[in-house]
Amino acid sequence: MPTREAEDTEPEISAERAHLTRSRDALRRMRENVLSLDASGAGDWVSAQVLGADLAKRAEALRDDPTTALFFGRLDHPGERLYVGRRHVHDDGGRALVIDWRAPMARPFYKASTADPMGLVLRRRFGYSGGELTAFEDEDFSAPVESRLLIEEIERPRVGPMRDIVATIQPEQDDIVRADADHTLCVQGAPGTGKTAVGLHRVAYLLYAHRERMRRGGVLVIGPSASFLDYIRGVLPALGEVNVEQRTLDEVVATVPVRARDEPGAGRIKGDARMAEVLRRAVWSHLREPSEALVVPRGTRRWRIPAYEITELAEALRDRGVRYGAGRDLLGHRIAHAVLLRIETAGDACDDRTHEAVRRTRPVKAMVDHVWPALDPVRVVMRLLSDAEFLARAADGLLDPGEQAALLWDRPPRGPKSARWTPADAVLVDEAADLISRTSSLSHVVLDEAQDLSAMQCRAVGRRCETGSVTVLGDIAQGTTPWAVGDWPALLRHLGKPDADLTVLDRGYRVPRQIIDFASRLLPRIAPELAPPTSVRSAPGSLRIARATDLRAAVEDACREALDGEGSIGLIAAEADAAGLGEHLTACGLEHVRLADGMAGARLVLTPATQAKGLEFDQVIVVEPAAIVDAEPDGDRSPGLRRLYVVLTRAVSRLTVLHARDLPDPLR
Ligand SMILES: Nc1ncnc2c1ncn2[C@@H]1O[C@H](COP(=O)(O)OP(=O)(O)OP(=O)(O)O)[C@@H](O)[C@H]1O
Known part of the structure; x- marks a missing residue:
């Protein structure tokens, strides 16, 4: 159906412009209402500050931008008409003048088709020039139509950063945007099929549909470079979402100051999943047997725990699969418990305070430090990369001698500060840090250009969304790093999401x-x-x-x-x-x-x-x-x-x- 320009459809355009004016007025009043609310009525000073900040944010979100389209679509059901736009707008009586594009009722704007009109008798798309409504395009679903407004939108010359595509999201893209929040999705998409755009709109959708959960856990967008992040930085704010973190993977894994780049050979080995096992062994190799029994003086008595019993306690904890750091904490408790059992057997009464007092005694602390020493992940990795014997023990049967030699620094640094750390080293440190203490998980991660990640990088992302979900975006054909995993099932396994659904996008929008x-x-x-x-x-x-x-x-x-x-x-x-x-x-x-x-x-x-x-x-x-x-x-x-x-x-x-x-x- 042809796009209808202002001249030949003047009465209809005028009616639509009148609705636009009504909607803008209503939005202005919604904002004025928020601005007129007084936060000082809150119970105490802190609550008033929180409420005040919240009101300021709400008012900001309701600010109208006269240069963008407040609504861009109209859905006609028999007896009902809905306008679809960037945000919900209602009149003084609470009647919706514009519904948010993310609301379930807006879905037919993106998904209705000749095969399934989803109850619509008409779908109208609006064309704008600046903030002015200038054209519209109708579909009555009797036959498929090609949207000229879509093509015009794609071809509109670019100035500055990436734009949102909220008015023209296509059905196959909409399926990804609105996919279940708990589901990890992997999108293999050719160049210009809209992966990045879709990933960002998915974030906006998730923040709308599951706001509390996403806010509580956090959402993170990971992109390939600073220039890329700079390019996409405006999209989420344009969709009303200003608080989403957008980072490169190097920034996410900023465990050490990176001063050098990885050579392809060493980078490939450092990125290989075998390094996870090398690091696991390296970390756990620090457990030692006690050289003598533990003796804890208490009052006039001395309580003795034989060395073999301490070893058994440590081994039991290690075999439970706890993190190294948590195991160290627990060992102190287990030893204190063993001492308490002896005290009680001797007929003395004990309680929690006795337990804490014993745990904090110097001999118990010294025993824990000896058997299960505190570890700094940076120093563990530094030792692996500079101490050939230590590396050989950890890598035995995993890396051949040539691979081990490729990992070692030519000249070991004097300390962590002077080391020439590379991005892949930072990931190794991140893995070691997680072996020592669990990394906390976000609610959702969008991982763009994922095809370039090594197995170890995938693991670093995976532990940041262990209890959340991921939208994995990429194109195997655009993988350029020597350490790239190379296929989606393997990459998803390293990410810890082997059951993710794989979707292919092959309709390109950017490139003719x-x-x-x-x-x-x-x-x-x-x-x-x-x-x-x-x-x-x-x-x-x-x-x-x-x-x-x-x-x-x-x-x-x-x-x-x-x-x-x-x-x-x-x-x-x-x-x-x-x-x-x-x-x-x-x-x-x-x-x-x-x-x-x-x-x-x-x-x-x-x-x-x-x-x-x-x-x-x-x-x-x-x-x-x-x-x-x-x-x-x-x-x-x-x-x-x-x-x-x-x-x-x-x-x-x-x-x-x-x-x-x-x-x-x-x-x-
Ligand atoms: N539905 C759409 N409506 C309008 N423009 C679109 C649509 N889908 C994609 N585009 C545009 O196509 C261009 C390519 O999109 P995007 O950068 O998201 O693709 P990509 O798949 O991430 O590409 P690449 O893999 O090459 O980086 C962008 O300008 C985007 O705005």
Whole structure:
């Protein structure tokens, strides 16, 4: 059904605009009501402060943004009409003028189809320009329709960070957004199928549907890089959710100051699941047998516990599977209990105070320190990486001598502060810390670009949502790290969620068909198990491939041409070439920003290929694909080709590929 613009549907548009005005007025009154409430009536000062802060938050959430659509859909049931928008708005009599997009009643806006209209006689989608309602599109479910408003929304030029997609969530995406809160979902999705968008909308949905539980336990979004987090930071606030933590995995696992990067070889071993067992052995190897019996003086008596009995107590605790730190606490209690039994057998009365007094005596404390010493996870890992004998004992039968040698530091550091810790070391420390003391669990974690995680990184995420659920998002074809687990079932096992449902998204929204077909030529090499994605959009002329003898001149021309068009422009090159290209752009007087400095400030963003993951630009210029591939050689795993696949799938409207060398094989 065609989109109907303002001119030919004036009476209807006017009626809709009147409803918009009514809704905005009602929202203003809702906010005024909240602002007029007085927190000072609360029972005491603390309650008044809490209530005051709560009222301030509620008032902020009710603030109208005249530049965004307050509602974007209308649902006509026989005898009932509902408007669907970003938040619930009601009039003075409590009648709903707009229902929240997350409410169950709003579901038909996203899910109704010709096959199942879900009780609707009509669905209307609204088009806006700024905050002004300018068009609408109707469906009566007699035949499927293609939404022009969806295509216009995708193609609307990008300025600044990622936008929400609340007005145009598609049915297959909506299923993920509203999936059961207790369920861990894994989404394998081709580039631009909306994984990131869906993950963020799922967070907003969960906070609406299970607010208390999610708030109490906490929700965390994990993304691949600072630039990516910067890019997505506006989406949740635009959906009214301002308190969700968004972090990189390195930030989540910030156990030691990271000063170095992992070499592929060592990184692969440190990321391997076998390291969990190596660490477990390393931690528990600290248990020792007592060298002599325990003697506890009390009054005129001395109570003696033989060494073998202490050993038995420690072994019983170890075999119960407690955390190392909890076991240490418990051992003190068990020893005190053994002493108390002897005191009682001798006819003396004991109570809790006697137990505590015995537990705190110097001999008992010294015995616990000897048998079950306190451990610092940082020092455990430091010793593993610097003491070949200690490592050999912990890794016996797990890592071969070559692998052990690859783990050891060339020069052991003097202390934890001077060590050249890598991100993978930080994960090892995190694992050791969890062996010593249980990591607390969140209610929900959204894990984006999960295909890049090592087994040990998956475990680090998994222990943060042991009692909660996860939304795992990623694309095996975009996995570029040498330590990536490589397949979803294995990754989910390491995450501790082996029963998660796996969903595939293959309808691409970002990338036009011409470009995705070109990039998909890499798939048989990088992920033969995946079917090529489709695209909802065709854009003839969106792909240009040009061979250039003078690459720099070609880059300059392409940038100027792109700047004549609209929206954001990503100039993507191998990391080693990026600095030189930046100097060239400056010399040519082409205003640009480096990705590391943020995407705001100029339309042209110079982006090293290694940083492009998860990002998108209206126009993309890729410089010398062969150099991007060569920058990451690694035998059969072809991370360079995978990197190129990521890079080629960042464009919304136009992709220009410039090359002086031959294109990599599959693209020729
Ligand atoms: N239903 C939709 N309506 C409008 N735009 C959409 C929709 N779904 C996705 N998009 C847009 O498509 C683009 C790609 O979405 P997103 O970044 O979430 O995809 P992705 O699957 O995470 O991609 P990649 O794996 O390449 O990082 C974004 O601009 C997003 O806003």
